[in-house]
Amino acid sequence: MPEFQYDPEGLSVNTPPDRIAELLDATREAFAGGSLIRLKLGGYHGAEPELKAVEVKKIATKAGEKYSFTYKYKTRDTIKNYAEDEALALLGDGLATEFRSAQLATTDFDMMYERNGAKQRLKRAQAEGREAPSTEHNRAKNRPLSETGKPWLKALGLSGKNGAIRHDAQDKFRQINKMVEIFAPLVASLKAEPPLIVDMGAGKGYLDFALYDYLATVVKRPVRIVGVEMRPQLVEDGNATAKDSGFDGLSFEAGAIMDYDASGADAVIALHACDTATDDAIYKGISAGAALIAVAPCCHKQIRRQMEAGRPDQTLEPLLRHGIFVERQAEMVTDTLRALLLELNGYKTRVFEFVSDAHTPKNNLIVAEKDGRMGRDRDAVLSQIGAIKATFGIGEHYLESLIDR
Structure with a gap:
C-alpha cells in the first residue's frame, strides 16, 4: 500500500473519501477503547496478483499497542505491525485505490464499506454480546x-x-x-x-x-x-x-x-x-x-x-x-x-x-x-x-x- 496522509480529525487531505474517513475514525476509536475485533479489507485489485485480503487487529508488543496487519496471499500469510499513524495511512490509501470493500467488527457494532468506482457506501449495524479478543500472544496461537x-x-x-x-x-x-x-x-x-x-x-x-x-x-x-x-x-x-x-x-x-x-x-x-x-x-x-x-x-x-x-x-x-x-x-x-x-x-x-x-x-x-x-x-x-x-x-x-x- 502506498503512502497516504491522514488527518487525526478524520478527514483525508488527498481526496474527499468521507466514507473512508468515517470508517477510519470508527477503527481508531475502537482501537483506543479496546473494542476492536477485526478490520478486513477485501476486493483487492492492486499490483500484487497473489494478495487476496488484509486483516487488521490490535496486539500488545514490548513497544506498545500496535495495529497488526496480516497480508493474506494465495500460499502464505505475511504479518507486519504498525503504529497508529502509519496504519491509518496505509488503510486510507488502500481503501481509496486498491480495495473495494472493508468489514469492521467491534464489540458494539459492525461497519460495511463498499466502493464501486467513485461511488462509496458505508453501512452500520449494532451488535451485542461480543468480547474483544486478547491482544496477547496472538501470533503463537495462530501457528x-x-x-x-x-x-x-x-x-x-x-x-x-x-x-x-x-x-x-x-x-x-x-x-x-x-x-x-x-x-x-x-x-x-x-x-x-x-x-x-x-x-x-x-x-x-x-x-x-x-x-x-x-x-x-x-x-x-x-x-x-x-x-x-x-x-x-x-x-x-x-x-x-x-x-x-x-x-x-x-x-x-x-x-x-x-x-x-x-x-x-x-x-x-x-x-x-x-x-x-x-x-x-x-x-x-x-x-x-x-x-x-x-x-x-x-x-x-x-x-x-x-x-x-x-x-x-x-x-x-x-x-x-x-x-x-x-x-x-x-x-x-x-x-x-x-x-x-x-x-x-x-x-x-x-x-x-x-x-x-x-x-x-x-x-x-x-x-x-x-x-x-x-x-x-x-x-x-x-x-x-x-x-x-x-x-x-x-x-x-x-x-x-x-x-x-
Whole structure:
C-alpha cells in the first residue's frame, strides 16, 4: 500500500473519501477503547496478483499497542505491525485505490464499506454480546504447530524437558511454522493419494518432521515423505526419531542428490542446498515429472564466477563494481534463469520471500507447479535466457547442462 496522509480529525487531505474517513475514525476509536475485533479489507485489485485480503487487529508488543496487519496471499500469510499513524495511512490509501470493500467488527457494532468506482457506501449495524479478543500472544496461537511437547521437537533440540520451546530456539520454531504455512497448501493441491514428497539435502529434517506432523495430525491427510541426506548419522537419527514419533510415512535415506532415484515423486523440495545442489534437486524433480518443485536456493557461486570472469555488458559496470553487488546480482540472475528453465520444461513458476531475512538471509523460494505446457512460449523463453546470459557474460547455467545432457 502506498503512502497516504491522514488527518487525526478524520478527514483525508488527498481526496474527499468521507466514507473512508468515517470508517477510519470508527477503527481508531475502537482501537483506543479496546473494542476492536477485526478490520478486513477485501476486493483487492492492486499490483500484487497473489494478495487476496488484509486483516487488521490490535496486539500488545514490548513497544506498545500496535495495529497488526496480516497480508493474506494465495500460499502464505505475511504479518507486519504498525503504529497508529502509519496504519491509518496505509488503510486510507488502500481503501481509496486498491480495495473495494472493508468489514469492521467491534464489540458494539459492525461497519460495511463498499466502493464501486467513485461511488462509496458505508453501512452500520449494532451488535451485542461480543468480547474483544486478547491482544496477547496472538501470533503463537495462530501457528500451525501449537503443541510443543512432541518427541521430535525435543529430539531436534527445539524443546526442553518441560515440553516448552527453548528460548534459543524460538526463531527456528517460528521459521519452521512459516515453512509449514507455505508448504501445506502446496502439498494439499497434489492429486496423488498419498503424495510422495522427496526432500533433497534434508539435514536434520526440520521441515520434514513439522510438515508430516501437521498433515497427519491437523489436516488428517496421509502423506509419504523421504528425506535424502549424505551424512549417515543424520539419516540414522532421523529414522530413529520418526519411529519414536509414530511417523510411519516419514523416512530418511543416505546418499547424494544425483544418485537418488526420484521416480514416482509427486513433489521434490530442497531447502538451502548449496550452489549447484539446488540445480541437482530441480533436475531430479523435472526428470521425475513431479507435479511440484520447490527450492530455497543457497549460494550462487557457479554464476558469480562466470560473471566475474566473463564480459558482461559495460552498462552494468556500476552494478558489478563492488563485491556485495556482484553477489546480489548473481543471486538474482541465477534464480531467474532457474525459473525460466523450469518454465521451459512445462512448469508455472513463482519466486517470493518465504521467511523474514531476520531468520536467514537465504529466504527466497522458487515454487514450480507442472501445468502441462512446454513453457508459456518456448521461443520467447529461450530468447530471454539467451539475452540474460549475453548481458551478464554467462556461458552456461549448470541446470542447462543437466537438462541437455
